[in-house]
Amino acid sequence: MASLSAAQRLVVKIGSALLVDKETGAFRGAWMRSIAQDIAAIRARGTDVILVSSGSIALGRGILGLPRTALPLEQSQAAASVGQIRLAREWEDALAPHGVVTGQVLVTLEDSADRRRYLNQRATMETLLGFGVVPIVNENDTVATDEIRYGDNDRLAAQVAVTVGADQLVLLSDVDGFYTANPAQDPAARRYDVIDEITPEIEAMAGDAGSGLSKGGMKTKLLAARTATAAGCAMAITEGSGLHPLAALEAGANATWFTSRLDPHAARKRWIAAMKPCGAVTVDGGAAKALGEGRSLLPVGVTHAEGAFGRGDPVAIRDARGITLGQGLSRYTGDETRRITGLHSWETEEALGYSGRAVLIHRDDMAL
Incomplete structure:
Protein backbone atom coordinates (compact mmCIF):
# COMPACT_ATOMS: atom_id res chain seq x y z
CA MET A 1 0.00 0.00 0.00
CA ALA A 2 1.22 3.52 -0.81
CA SER A 3 2.46 5.70 2.03
CA LEU A 4 2.29 9.48 2.05
CA SER A 5 5.79 9.63 3.53
CA ALA A 6 7.16 8.02 0.35
CA ALA A 7 5.71 10.61 -2.04
CA GLN A 8 8.17 12.46 -4.24
CA ARG A 9 5.58 14.67 -5.92
CA LEU A 10 2.19 15.05 -4.25
CA VAL A 11 -1.05 16.57 -5.53
CA VAL A 12 -3.71 17.40 -2.91
CA LYS A 13 -7.30 18.17 -3.91
CA ILE A 14 -9.27 20.34 -1.48
CA GLY A 15 -13.01 20.80 -1.97
CA SER A 16 -15.14 23.83 -1.25
CA ALA A 17 -16.88 22.17 1.70
CA LEU A 18 -13.54 21.92 3.53
CA LEU A 19 -12.71 25.60 3.08
CA VAL A 20 -16.17 27.11 3.57
CA ASP A 21 -18.65 26.02 6.24
CA LYS A 22 -21.68 24.78 4.34
CA GLU A 23 -24.08 25.87 7.10
CA THR A 24 -22.83 29.40 7.77
CA GLY A 25 -20.78 30.17 4.66
CA ALA A 26 -17.88 31.23 6.93
CA PHE A 27 -14.31 30.63 5.85
CA ARG A 28 -12.54 27.89 7.88
CA GLY A 29 -9.31 29.74 8.62
CA ALA A 30 -8.12 27.45 11.43
CA TRP A 31 -8.47 24.42 9.15
CA MET A 32 -6.47 26.10 6.39
CA ARG A 33 -3.70 27.05 8.81
CA SER A 34 -3.53 23.44 10.02
CA ILE A 35 -3.15 21.97 6.55
CA ALA A 36 -0.58 24.66 5.76
CA VAL A 49 3.41 19.71 -3.37
CA ILE A 50 0.70 20.97 -5.72
CA LEU A 51 -2.70 22.03 -4.37
CA VAL A 52 -5.89 21.81 -6.41
CA SER A 53 -8.16 24.08 -4.42
CA SER A 54 -11.85 24.73 -4.89
CA GLY A 55 -13.56 27.54 -3.04
CA SER A 56 -13.54 30.60 -5.31
CA ILE A 57 -17.27 30.53 -6.10
CA ALA A 58 -18.22 29.64 -2.53
CA LEU A 59 -16.14 32.52 -1.16
CA GLY A 60 -17.30 34.97 -3.83
CA ARG A 61 -20.92 34.05 -3.20
CA GLY A 62 -20.57 35.14 0.42
CA ILE A 63 -18.69 38.34 -0.41
CA LEU A 64 -21.30 39.39 -2.98
CA GLY A 65 -24.22 38.33 -0.79
CA LEU A 66 -25.56 35.89 -3.39
CA PRO A 67 -28.07 33.19 -2.37
CA ARG A 68 -26.87 29.66 -1.60
CA THR A 69 -29.05 28.22 -4.33
CA ALA A 70 -27.92 27.42 -7.89
CA LEU A 71 -26.62 30.55 -9.61
CA PRO A 72 -26.96 31.66 -13.24
CA LEU A 73 -23.72 31.25 -15.20
CA GLU A 74 -22.87 34.96 -15.23
CA GLN A 75 -23.34 35.23 -11.44
CA SER A 76 -21.21 32.11 -10.91
CA GLN A 77 -18.46 33.64 -13.02
CA ALA A 78 -18.70 36.93 -11.12
CA ALA A 79 -18.53 35.09 -7.78
CA ALA A 80 -15.48 33.16 -9.02
CA SER A 81 -13.75 36.38 -10.04
CA VAL A 82 -14.24 37.94 -6.60
CA GLY A 83 -13.62 34.75 -4.66
CA GLN A 84 -10.45 33.76 -6.51
CA ILE A 85 -8.59 36.80 -5.20
CA ARG A 86 -9.66 36.01 -1.63
CA LEU A 87 -8.77 32.32 -2.04
CA ALA A 88 -5.28 33.07 -3.35
CA ARG A 89 -4.67 35.57 -0.55
CA GLU A 90 -5.79 33.10 2.12
CA TRP A 91 -3.42 30.41 0.81
CA GLU A 92 -0.58 32.90 0.63
CA ASP A 93 -1.22 34.08 4.18
CA ALA A 94 -1.46 30.52 5.51
CA LEU A 95 1.76 29.24 3.89
CA ALA A 96 3.97 32.34 4.06
CA PRO A 97 4.73 31.99 7.82
CA HIS A 98 6.32 28.62 6.97
CA GLY A 99 8.56 30.18 4.34
CA VAL A 100 6.49 28.70 1.50
CA VAL A 101 5.92 30.77 -1.65
CA THR A 102 2.66 30.18 -3.53
CA GLY A 103 1.74 30.66 -7.19
CA GLN A 104 -1.70 30.75 -8.78
CA VAL A 105 -2.45 28.58 -11.84
CA LEU A 106 -5.91 28.88 -13.42
CA VAL A 107 -6.79 26.32 -16.08
CA THR A 108 -9.64 25.19 -18.31
CA LEU A 109 -10.33 21.85 -19.97
CA GLU A 110 -8.90 23.21 -23.22
CA ASP A 111 -5.49 23.53 -21.53
CA SER A 112 -5.34 19.74 -21.39
CA ALA A 113 -7.14 18.98 -24.66
CA ASP A 114 -4.82 21.21 -26.71
CA ARG A 115 -1.33 19.69 -26.72
CA ARG A 116 0.46 23.02 -27.12
CA ARG A 117 -1.33 24.54 -24.15
CA TYR A 118 -0.84 21.32 -22.19
CA LEU A 119 2.93 21.55 -22.70
CA ASN A 120 2.93 25.23 -21.75
CA GLN A 121 1.04 24.40 -18.55
CA ARG A 122 3.45 21.56 -17.78
CA ALA A 123 6.50 23.76 -18.38
CA THR A 124 5.12 26.50 -16.12
CA MET A 125 4.34 24.06 -13.30
CA GLU A 126 7.77 22.44 -13.58
CA THR A 127 9.42 25.86 -13.39
CA LEU A 128 7.36 26.83 -10.34
CA LEU A 129 8.27 23.58 -8.58
CA GLY A 130 11.91 24.11 -9.52
CA PHE A 131 11.79 27.43 -7.66
CA GLY A 132 10.27 25.72 -4.62
CA VAL A 133 6.83 27.25 -5.16
CA VAL A 134 3.58 25.51 -4.18
CA PRO A 135 1.21 25.99 -7.15
CA ILE A 136 -2.42 26.61 -6.20
CA VAL A 137 -4.44 25.26 -9.12
CA ASN A 138 -8.12 25.92 -9.78
CA GLU A 139 -10.42 25.84 -12.75
CA ASN A 140 -10.78 29.27 -14.33
CA ASP A 141 -14.47 29.59 -13.49
CA THR A 142 -14.54 33.23 -14.61
CA VAL A 143 -14.42 32.13 -18.27
CA ALA A 144 -15.28 28.40 -18.22
CA THR A 145 -18.67 27.29 -19.49
CA ASP A 146 -20.14 23.80 -19.43
CA GLU A 147 -18.61 23.06 -22.83
CA ILE A 148 -15.05 23.89 -21.76
CA ARG A 149 -14.89 22.91 -18.10
CA TYR A 150 -13.72 19.91 -16.15
CA GLY A 151 -16.91 20.07 -14.12
CA ASP A 152 -15.37 18.91 -10.84
CA ASN A 153 -12.01 19.24 -9.16
CA ASP A 154 -11.57 15.48 -8.69
CA ARG A 155 -11.15 15.18 -12.43
CA LEU A 156 -9.02 18.33 -12.54
CA ALA A 157 -6.76 17.03 -9.75
CA ALA A 158 -6.17 13.76 -11.59
CA GLN A 159 -5.28 15.63 -14.77
CA VAL A 160 -2.90 17.89 -12.84
CA ALA A 161 -1.27 14.80 -11.32
CA VAL A 162 -0.76 13.39 -14.82
CA THR A 163 0.55 16.72 -16.14
CA VAL A 164 3.20 17.16 -13.44
CA GLY A 165 4.13 13.46 -13.22
CA LEU A 171 -8.51 13.65 -2.49
CA LEU A 172 -9.62 15.20 0.80
CA SER A 173 -13.31 14.34 0.99
CA ASP A 174 -16.29 14.26 3.33
CA VAL A 175 -15.96 10.46 3.62
CA ASP A 176 -12.99 8.43 4.82
CA GLY A 177 -12.66 6.21 1.77
CA PHE A 178 -14.47 4.12 -0.81
CA TYR A 179 -17.26 1.90 0.55
CA THR A 180 -19.21 -1.04 -0.81
CA ALA A 181 -22.31 1.16 -0.46
CA ASN A 182 -23.19 4.61 0.84
CA PRO A 183 -22.30 4.37 4.57
CA ALA A 184 -24.87 7.05 5.41
CA VAL A 194 -6.73 -0.82 -0.90
CA ILE A 195 -8.09 -1.17 -4.42
CA ASP A 196 -5.62 -2.59 -6.92
CA GLU A 197 -8.00 -2.66 -9.89
CA ILE A 198 -11.15 -0.70 -10.69
CA THR A 199 -13.45 -3.49 -11.79
CA PRO A 200 -17.05 -3.22 -13.04
CA GLU A 201 -18.10 -4.44 -9.58
CA ILE A 202 -16.23 -1.55 -7.95
CA GLU A 203 -17.80 0.92 -10.39
CA ALA A 204 -21.27 -0.40 -9.55
CA MET A 205 -20.71 0.41 -5.88
CA ALA A 206 -20.12 4.12 -6.52
CA GLY A 207 -22.92 6.57 -5.76
CA ASP A 208 -23.67 9.97 -7.24
CA ALA A 209 -24.29 12.05 -4.13
CA GLY A 210 -22.03 14.97 -3.39
CA SER A 211 -22.02 17.35 -0.45
CA GLY A 212 -23.89 20.64 -0.48
CA LEU A 213 -21.00 22.74 -1.81
CA SER A 214 -19.17 20.18 -3.95
CA LYS A 215 -20.05 18.96 -7.42
CA GLY A 216 -18.33 15.59 -7.31
CA GLY A 217 -19.54 12.30 -5.94
CA MET A 218 -17.85 8.91 -5.61
CA LYS A 219 -18.19 8.24 -9.34
CA THR A 220 -16.06 11.25 -10.16
CA LYS A 221 -13.47 10.03 -7.66
CA LEU A 222 -13.36 6.66 -9.39
CA GLY A 242 -10.60 17.63 10.73
CA LEU A 243 -7.50 19.65 11.54
CA HIS A 244 -4.19 18.45 10.06
CA PRO A 245 -5.77 16.00 7.59
CA LEU A 246 -2.51 15.16 5.78
CA ALA A 247 -0.68 14.48 9.04
CA ALA A 248 -3.61 12.26 10.05
CA LEU A 249 -3.40 10.33 6.78
CA GLU A 250 0.32 9.83 7.26
CA ALA A 251 -0.33 8.59 10.80
CA GLY A 252 -2.72 5.92 9.53
CA ALA A 253 -6.14 7.59 9.35
CA ASN A 254 -8.86 5.72 7.50
CA ALA A 255 -8.45 5.95 3.73
CA THR A 256 -8.77 4.00 0.52
CA TRP A 257 -5.63 3.79 -1.62
CA PHE A 258 -5.88 3.06 -5.33
CA THR A 259 -2.56 1.56 -6.33
CA SER A 260 -0.62 1.76 -9.59
CA ARG A 261 1.91 -0.74 -10.87
CA LEU A 262 3.51 1.84 -13.13
CA ASP A 263 6.08 4.54 -12.48
CA PRO A 264 4.69 7.96 -13.53
CA HIS A 265 7.75 8.77 -15.65
CA ALA A 266 7.69 5.37 -17.33
CA ALA A 267 3.96 5.75 -18.02
CA ARG A 268 4.52 9.13 -19.66
CA LYS A 269 7.40 7.83 -21.77
CA ARG A 270 5.22 4.93 -22.93
CA TRP A 271 2.47 7.37 -23.93
CA ILE A 272 4.91 9.50 -25.94
CA ALA A 273 6.51 6.48 -27.59
CA ALA A 274 3.09 5.23 -28.78
CA MET A 275 2.26 8.44 -30.67
CA LYS A 276 2.48 8.67 -34.44
CA PRO A 277 5.21 11.21 -35.28
CA LYS A 289 25.52 11.60 -26.94
CA ALA A 290 23.80 14.19 -24.71
CA LEU A 291 20.41 12.54 -25.24
CA GLY A 292 21.91 9.22 -24.20
CA GLU A 293 23.04 10.88 -20.97
CA GLY A 294 19.48 12.00 -20.21
CA ARG A 295 19.68 15.61 -21.39
CA SER A 296 17.18 17.69 -23.34
CA LEU A 297 17.52 18.41 -27.05
CA LEU A 298 18.71 21.94 -27.80
CA PRO A 299 18.34 23.68 -31.18
CA VAL A 300 22.13 23.85 -31.52
CA GLY A 301 22.30 20.06 -31.78
CA VAL A 302 19.79 19.80 -34.63
CA THR A 303 21.07 19.63 -38.22
CA HIS A 304 17.82 19.10 -40.12
CA ALA A 305 14.05 19.18 -39.57
CA GLU A 306 11.29 17.83 -41.78
CA GLY A 307 7.51 17.84 -41.60
CA GLN A 327 10.70 10.66 -30.30
CA GLY A 328 9.46 13.58 -28.27
CA LEU A 329 7.04 16.48 -28.11
CA SER A 330 8.42 19.56 -29.84
CA ARG A 331 8.22 22.98 -28.22
CA TYR A 332 8.52 24.63 -31.63
CA THR A 333 6.69 24.25 -34.95
CA GLY A 334 8.41 22.70 -37.95
CA ASP A 335 8.94 26.12 -39.55
CA GLU A 336 10.35 27.56 -36.32
CA THR A 337 12.64 24.56 -35.89
CA ARG A 338 14.11 25.00 -39.36
CA ARG A 339 14.80 28.68 -38.60
CA ILE A 340 16.71 27.92 -35.39
CA THR A 341 18.49 24.71 -36.48
CA GLY A 342 22.09 24.77 -35.25
CA LEU A 343 21.64 27.96 -33.21
CA HIS A 344 22.57 28.53 -29.59
CA SER A 345 19.76 29.54 -27.23
CA TRP A 346 20.87 33.17 -27.16
CA GLU A 347 20.66 33.31 -30.98
CA THR A 348 17.14 31.94 -31.35
CA GLU A 349 15.36 35.15 -30.36
CA GLU A 350 17.01 37.08 -33.17
CA ALA A 351 16.20 34.33 -35.68
CA LEU A 352 12.54 34.11 -34.62
CA GLY A 353 11.86 37.72 -33.72
CA TYR A 354 10.55 36.72 -30.30
CA ASP A 365 8.78 14.99 -23.09
CA MET A 366 11.06 12.47 -24.80
CA ALA A 367 11.07 8.67 -25.13
CA LEU A 368 14.32 7.13 -26.40
Whole structure:
Protein backbone atom coordinates (compact mmCIF):
# COMPACT_ATOMS: atom_id res chain seq x y z
CA MET A 1 0.00 0.00 0.00
CA ALA A 2 1.22 3.52 -0.81
CA SER A 3 2.46 5.70 2.03
CA LEU A 4 2.29 9.48 2.05
CA SER A 5 5.79 9.63 3.53
CA ALA A 6 7.16 8.02 0.35
CA ALA A 7 5.71 10.61 -2.04
CA GLN A 8 8.17 12.46 -4.24
CA ARG A 9 5.58 14.67 -5.92
CA LEU A 10 2.19 15.05 -4.25
CA VAL A 11 -1.05 16.57 -5.53
CA VAL A 12 -3.71 17.40 -2.91
CA LYS A 13 -7.30 18.17 -3.91
CA ILE A 14 -9.27 20.34 -1.48
CA GLY A 15 -13.01 20.80 -1.97
CA SER A 16 -15.14 23.83 -1.25
CA ALA A 17 -16.88 22.17 1.70
CA LEU A 18 -13.54 21.92 3.53
CA LEU A 19 -12.71 25.60 3.08
CA VAL A 20 -16.17 27.11 3.57
CA ASP A 21 -18.65 26.02 6.24
CA LYS A 22 -21.68 24.78 4.34
CA GLU A 23 -24.08 25.87 7.10
CA THR A 24 -22.83 29.40 7.77
CA GLY A 25 -20.78 30.17 4.66
CA ALA A 26 -17.88 31.23 6.93
CA PHE A 27 -14.31 30.63 5.85
CA ARG A 28 -12.54 27.89 7.88
CA GLY A 29 -9.31 29.74 8.62
CA ALA A 30 -8.12 27.45 11.43
CA TRP A 31 -8.47 24.42 9.15
CA MET A 32 -6.47 26.10 6.39
CA ARG A 33 -3.70 27.05 8.81
CA SER A 34 -3.53 23.44 10.02
CA ILE A 35 -3.15 21.97 6.55
CA ALA A 36 -0.58 24.66 5.76
CA GLN A 37 1.50 23.22 8.62
CA ASP A 38 1.07 19.74 7.12
CA ILE A 39 2.17 20.97 3.70
CA ALA A 40 5.22 22.73 5.13
CA ALA A 41 6.26 19.54 6.95
CA ILE A 42 5.87 17.46 3.77
CA ARG A 43 7.89 19.94 1.72
CA ALA A 44 10.62 20.03 4.36
CA ARG A 45 11.54 16.44 3.50
CA GLY A 46 11.95 17.28 -0.18
CA THR A 47 8.50 16.44 -1.57
CA ASP A 48 6.99 18.70 -4.23
CA VAL A 49 3.41 19.71 -3.37
CA ILE A 50 0.70 20.97 -5.72
CA LEU A 51 -2.70 22.03 -4.37
CA VAL A 52 -5.89 21.81 -6.41
CA SER A 53 -8.16 24.08 -4.42
CA SER A 54 -11.85 24.73 -4.89
CA GLY A 55 -13.56 27.54 -3.04
CA SER A 56 -13.54 30.60 -5.31
CA ILE A 57 -17.27 30.53 -6.10
CA ALA A 58 -18.22 29.64 -2.53
CA LEU A 59 -16.14 32.52 -1.16
CA GLY A 60 -17.30 34.97 -3.83
CA ARG A 61 -20.92 34.05 -3.20
CA GLY A 62 -20.57 35.14 0.42
CA ILE A 63 -18.69 38.34 -0.41
CA LEU A 64 -21.30 39.39 -2.98
CA GLY A 65 -24.22 38.33 -0.79
CA LEU A 66 -25.56 35.89 -3.39
CA PRO A 67 -28.07 33.19 -2.37
CA ARG A 68 -26.87 29.66 -1.60
CA THR A 69 -29.05 28.22 -4.33
CA ALA A 70 -27.92 27.42 -7.89
CA LEU A 71 -26.62 30.55 -9.61
CA PRO A 72 -26.96 31.66 -13.24
CA LEU A 73 -23.72 31.25 -15.20
CA GLU A 74 -22.87 34.96 -15.23
CA GLN A 75 -23.34 35.23 -11.44
CA SER A 76 -21.21 32.11 -10.91
CA GLN A 77 -18.46 33.64 -13.02
CA ALA A 78 -18.70 36.93 -11.12
CA ALA A 79 -18.53 35.09 -7.78
CA ALA A 80 -15.48 33.16 -9.02
CA SER A 81 -13.75 36.38 -10.04
CA VAL A 82 -14.24 37.94 -6.60
CA GLY A 83 -13.62 34.75 -4.66
CA GLN A 84 -10.45 33.76 -6.51
CA ILE A 85 -8.59 36.80 -5.20
CA ARG A 86 -9.66 36.01 -1.63
CA LEU A 87 -8.77 32.32 -2.04
CA ALA A 88 -5.28 33.07 -3.35
CA ARG A 89 -4.67 35.57 -0.55
CA GLU A 90 -5.79 33.10 2.12
CA TRP A 91 -3.42 30.41 0.81
CA GLU A 92 -0.58 32.90 0.63
CA ASP A 93 -1.22 34.08 4.18
CA ALA A 94 -1.46 30.52 5.51
CA LEU A 95 1.76 29.24 3.89
CA ALA A 96 3.97 32.34 4.06
CA PRO A 97 4.73 31.99 7.82
CA HIS A 98 6.32 28.62 6.97
CA GLY A 99 8.56 30.18 4.34
CA VAL A 100 6.49 28.70 1.50
CA VAL A 101 5.92 30.77 -1.65
CA THR A 102 2.66 30.18 -3.53
CA GLY A 103 1.74 30.66 -7.19
CA GLN A 104 -1.70 30.75 -8.78
CA VAL A 105 -2.45 28.58 -11.84
CA LEU A 106 -5.91 28.88 -13.42
CA VAL A 107 -6.79 26.32 -16.08
CA THR A 108 -9.64 25.19 -18.31
CA LEU A 109 -10.33 21.85 -19.97
CA GLU A 110 -8.90 23.21 -23.22
CA ASP A 111 -5.49 23.53 -21.53
CA SER A 112 -5.34 19.74 -21.39
CA ALA A 113 -7.14 18.98 -24.66
CA ASP A 114 -4.82 21.21 -26.71
CA ARG A 115 -1.33 19.69 -26.72
CA ARG A 116 0.46 23.02 -27.12
CA ARG A 117 -1.33 24.54 -24.15
CA TYR A 118 -0.84 21.32 -22.19
CA LEU A 119 2.93 21.55 -22.70
CA ASN A 120 2.93 25.23 -21.75
CA GLN A 121 1.04 24.40 -18.55
CA ARG A 122 3.45 21.56 -17.78
CA ALA A 123 6.50 23.76 -18.38
CA THR A 124 5.12 26.50 -16.12
CA MET A 125 4.34 24.06 -13.30
CA GLU A 126 7.77 22.44 -13.58
CA THR A 127 9.42 25.86 -13.39
CA LEU A 128 7.36 26.83 -10.34
CA LEU A 129 8.27 23.58 -8.58
CA GLY A 130 11.91 24.11 -9.52
CA PHE A 131 11.79 27.43 -7.66
CA GLY A 132 10.27 25.72 -4.62
CA VAL A 133 6.83 27.25 -5.16
CA VAL A 134 3.58 25.51 -4.18
CA PRO A 135 1.21 25.99 -7.15
CA ILE A 136 -2.42 26.61 -6.20
CA VAL A 137 -4.44 25.26 -9.12
CA ASN A 138 -8.12 25.92 -9.78
CA GLU A 139 -10.42 25.84 -12.75
CA ASN A 140 -10.78 29.27 -14.33
CA ASP A 141 -14.47 29.59 -13.49
CA THR A 142 -14.54 33.23 -14.61
CA VAL A 143 -14.42 32.13 -18.27
CA ALA A 144 -15.28 28.40 -18.22
CA THR A 145 -18.67 27.29 -19.49
CA ASP A 146 -20.14 23.80 -19.43
CA GLU A 147 -18.61 23.06 -22.83
CA ILE A 148 -15.05 23.89 -21.76
CA ARG A 149 -14.89 22.91 -18.10
CA TYR A 150 -13.72 19.91 -16.15
CA GLY A 151 -16.91 20.07 -14.12
CA ASP A 152 -15.37 18.91 -10.84
CA ASN A 153 -12.01 19.24 -9.16
CA ASP A 154 -11.57 15.48 -8.69
CA ARG A 155 -11.15 15.18 -12.43
CA LEU A 156 -9.02 18.33 -12.54
CA ALA A 157 -6.76 17.03 -9.75
CA ALA A 158 -6.17 13.76 -11.59
CA GLN A 159 -5.28 15.63 -14.77
CA VAL A 160 -2.90 17.89 -12.84
CA ALA A 161 -1.27 14.80 -11.32
CA VAL A 162 -0.76 13.39 -14.82
CA THR A 163 0.55 16.72 -16.14
CA VAL A 164 3.20 17.16 -13.44
CA GLY A 165 4.13 13.46 -13.22
CA ALA A 166 3.02 13.10 -9.59
CA ASP A 167 3.41 9.74 -7.89
CA GLN A 168 0.64 10.36 -5.33
CA LEU A 169 -2.72 12.14 -5.36
CA VAL A 170 -4.83 12.73 -2.25
CA LEU A 171 -8.51 13.65 -2.49
CA LEU A 172 -9.62 15.20 0.80
CA SER A 173 -13.31 14.34 0.99
CA ASP A 174 -16.29 14.26 3.33
CA VAL A 175 -15.96 10.46 3.62
CA ASP A 176 -12.99 8.43 4.82
CA GLY A 177 -12.66 6.21 1.77
CA PHE A 178 -14.47 4.12 -0.81
CA TYR A 179 -17.26 1.90 0.55
CA THR A 180 -19.21 -1.04 -0.81
CA ALA A 181 -22.31 1.16 -0.46
CA ASN A 182 -23.19 4.61 0.84
CA PRO A 183 -22.30 4.37 4.57
CA ALA A 184 -24.87 7.05 5.41
CA GLN A 185 -27.62 4.80 4.07
CA ASP A 186 -26.26 1.31 4.66
CA PRO A 187 -24.79 0.54 8.13
CA ALA A 188 -23.32 -2.69 6.73
CA ALA A 189 -21.25 -0.82 4.13
CA ARG A 190 -17.56 -1.81 4.24
CA ARG A 191 -14.63 0.46 3.47
CA TYR A 192 -11.83 -0.74 1.22
CA ASP A 193 -8.31 -0.10 2.49
CA VAL A 194 -6.73 -0.82 -0.90
CA ILE A 195 -8.09 -1.17 -4.42
CA ASP A 196 -5.62 -2.59 -6.92
CA GLU A 197 -8.00 -2.66 -9.89
CA ILE A 198 -11.15 -0.70 -10.69
CA THR A 199 -13.45 -3.49 -11.79
CA PRO A 200 -17.05 -3.22 -13.04
CA GLU A 201 -18.10 -4.44 -9.58
CA ILE A 202 -16.23 -1.55 -7.95
CA GLU A 203 -17.80 0.92 -10.39
CA ALA A 204 -21.27 -0.40 -9.55
CA MET A 205 -20.71 0.41 -5.88
CA ALA A 206 -20.12 4.12 -6.52
CA GLY A 207 -22.92 6.57 -5.76
CA ASP A 208 -23.67 9.97 -7.24
CA ALA A 209 -24.29 12.05 -4.13
CA GLY A 210 -22.03 14.97 -3.39
CA SER A 211 -22.02 17.35 -0.45
CA GLY A 212 -23.89 20.64 -0.48
CA LEU A 213 -21.00 22.74 -1.81
CA SER A 214 -19.17 20.18 -3.95
CA LYS A 215 -20.05 18.96 -7.42
CA GLY A 216 -18.33 15.59 -7.31
CA GLY A 217 -19.54 12.30 -5.94
CA MET A 218 -17.85 8.91 -5.61
CA LYS A 219 -18.19 8.24 -9.34
CA THR A 220 -16.06 11.25 -10.16
CA LYS A 221 -13.47 10.03 -7.66
CA LEU A 222 -13.36 6.66 -9.39
CA LEU A 223 -12.84 8.41 -12.73
CA ALA A 224 -10.04 10.40 -11.13
CA ALA A 225 -8.50 7.20 -9.77
CA ARG A 226 -8.64 5.58 -13.19
CA THR A 227 -6.90 8.57 -14.80
CA ALA A 228 -4.25 8.87 -12.09
CA THR A 229 -3.35 5.19 -11.74
CA ALA A 230 -3.11 4.73 -15.51
CA ALA A 231 -0.35 7.37 -15.42
CA GLY A 232 1.53 5.72 -12.55
CA CYS A 233 0.08 7.83 -9.73
CA ALA A 234 -1.38 6.20 -6.60
CA MET A 235 -4.49 7.92 -5.24
CA ALA A 236 -6.05 8.13 -1.77
CA ILE A 237 -9.54 9.14 -0.67
CA THR A 238 -9.67 10.24 2.97
CA GLU A 239 -11.84 12.37 5.25
CA GLY A 240 -10.46 15.88 5.32
CA SER A 241 -12.63 18.07 7.56
CA GLY A 242 -10.60 17.63 10.73
CA LEU A 243 -7.50 19.65 11.54
CA HIS A 244 -4.19 18.45 10.06
CA PRO A 245 -5.77 16.00 7.59
CA LEU A 246 -2.51 15.16 5.78
CA ALA A 247 -0.68 14.48 9.04
CA ALA A 248 -3.61 12.26 10.05
CA LEU A 249 -3.40 10.33 6.78
CA GLU A 250 0.32 9.83 7.26
CA ALA A 251 -0.33 8.59 10.80
CA GLY A 252 -2.72 5.92 9.53
CA ALA A 253 -6.14 7.59 9.35
CA ASN A 254 -8.86 5.72 7.50
CA ALA A 255 -8.45 5.95 3.73
CA THR A 256 -8.77 4.00 0.52
CA TRP A 257 -5.63 3.79 -1.62
CA PHE A 258 -5.88 3.06 -5.33
CA THR A 259 -2.56 1.56 -6.33
CA SER A 260 -0.62 1.76 -9.59
CA ARG A 261 1.91 -0.74 -10.87
CA LEU A 262 3.51 1.84 -13.13
CA ASP A 263 6.08 4.54 -12.48
CA PRO A 264 4.69 7.96 -13.53
CA HIS A 265 7.75 8.77 -15.65
CA ALA A 266 7.69 5.37 -17.33
CA ALA A 267 3.96 5.75 -18.02
CA ARG A 268 4.52 9.13 -19.66
CA LYS A 269 7.40 7.83 -21.77
CA ARG A 270 5.22 4.93 -22.93
CA TRP A 271 2.47 7.37 -23.93
CA ILE A 272 4.91 9.50 -25.94
CA ALA A 273 6.51 6.48 -27.59
CA ALA A 274 3.09 5.23 -28.78
CA MET A 275 2.26 8.44 -30.67
CA LYS A 276 2.48 8.67 -34.44
CA PRO A 277 5.21 11.21 -35.28
CA CYS A 278 4.21 14.29 -37.28
CA GLY A 279 7.75 15.05 -38.42
CA ALA A 280 11.40 14.37 -37.66
CA VAL A 281 14.60 16.08 -36.59
CA THR A 282 18.15 14.93 -37.27
CA VAL A 283 20.75 15.53 -34.55
CA ASP A 284 24.53 15.66 -34.64
CA GLY A 285 26.86 13.33 -32.74
CA GLY A 286 27.20 15.62 -29.74
CA ALA A 287 23.45 15.93 -29.32
CA ALA A 288 22.98 12.16 -29.72
CA LYS A 289 25.52 11.60 -26.94
CA ALA A 290 23.80 14.19 -24.71
CA LEU A 291 20.41 12.54 -25.24
CA GLY A 292 21.91 9.22 -24.20
CA GLU A 293 23.04 10.88 -20.97
CA GLY A 294 19.48 12.00 -20.21
CA ARG A 295 19.68 15.61 -21.39
CA SER A 296 17.18 17.69 -23.34
CA LEU A 297 17.52 18.41 -27.05
CA LEU A 298 18.71 21.94 -27.80
CA PRO A 299 18.34 23.68 -31.18
CA VAL A 300 22.13 23.85 -31.52
CA GLY A 301 22.30 20.06 -31.78
CA VAL A 302 19.79 19.80 -34.63
CA THR A 303 21.07 19.63 -38.22
CA HIS A 304 17.82 19.10 -40.12
CA ALA A 305 14.05 19.18 -39.57
CA GLU A 306 11.29 17.83 -41.78
CA GLY A 307 7.51 17.84 -41.60
CA ALA A 308 4.75 20.35 -40.90
CA PHE A 309 4.50 19.65 -37.18
CA GLY A 310 3.08 22.07 -34.64
CA ARG A 311 4.08 22.92 -31.10
CA GLY A 312 3.38 19.95 -28.87
CA ASP A 313 3.33 17.47 -31.75
CA PRO A 314 5.40 14.26 -31.55
CA VAL A 315 8.49 14.19 -33.78
CA ALA A 316 10.98 11.40 -34.45
CA ILE A 317 14.60 11.99 -33.40
CA ARG A 318 17.22 10.57 -35.77
CA ASP A 319 20.99 10.49 -35.75
CA ALA A 320 23.26 11.40 -38.68
CA ARG A 321 22.94 7.86 -40.11
CA GLY A 322 19.14 8.11 -40.19
CA ILE A 323 18.65 5.72 -37.29
CA THR A 324 15.67 6.63 -35.09
CA LEU A 325 16.79 7.27 -31.51
CA GLY A 326 13.29 7.92 -30.17
CA GLN A 327 10.70 10.66 -30.30
CA GLY A 328 9.46 13.58 -28.27
CA LEU A 329 7.04 16.48 -28.11
CA SER A 330 8.42 19.56 -29.84
CA ARG A 331 8.22 22.98 -28.22
CA TYR A 332 8.52 24.63 -31.63
CA THR A 333 6.69 24.25 -34.95
CA GLY A 334 8.41 22.70 -37.95
CA ASP A 335 8.94 26.12 -39.55
CA GLU A 336 10.35 27.56 -36.32
CA THR A 337 12.64 24.56 -35.89
CA ARG A 338 14.11 25.00 -39.36
CA ARG A 339 14.80 28.68 -38.60
CA ILE A 340 16.71 27.92 -35.39
CA THR A 341 18.49 24.71 -36.48
CA GLY A 342 22.09 24.77 -35.25
CA LEU A 343 21.64 27.96 -33.21
CA HIS A 344 22.57 28.53 -29.59
CA SER A 345 19.76 29.54 -27.23
CA TRP A 346 20.87 33.17 -27.16
CA GLU A 347 20.66 33.31 -30.98
CA THR A 348 17.14 31.94 -31.35
CA GLU A 349 15.36 35.15 -30.36
CA GLU A 350 17.01 37.08 -33.17
CA ALA A 351 16.20 34.33 -35.68
CA LEU A 352 12.54 34.11 -34.62
CA GLY A 353 11.86 37.72 -33.72
CA TYR A 354 10.55 36.72 -30.30
CA SER A 355 11.73 34.92 -27.18
CA GLY A 356 11.17 31.16 -27.20
CA ARG A 357 11.86 28.09 -25.09
CA ALA A 358 15.45 27.23 -24.23
CA VAL A 359 15.05 23.63 -25.43
CA LEU A 360 13.50 22.10 -28.53
CA ILE A 361 12.42 18.87 -26.83
CA HIS A 362 12.61 18.60 -23.05
CA ARG A 363 13.90 15.33 -21.64
CA ASP A 364 10.61 14.82 -19.76
CA ASP A 365 8.78 14.99 -23.09
CA MET A 366 11.06 12.47 -24.80
CA ALA A 367 11.07 8.67 -25.13
CA LEU A 368 14.32 7.13 -26.40
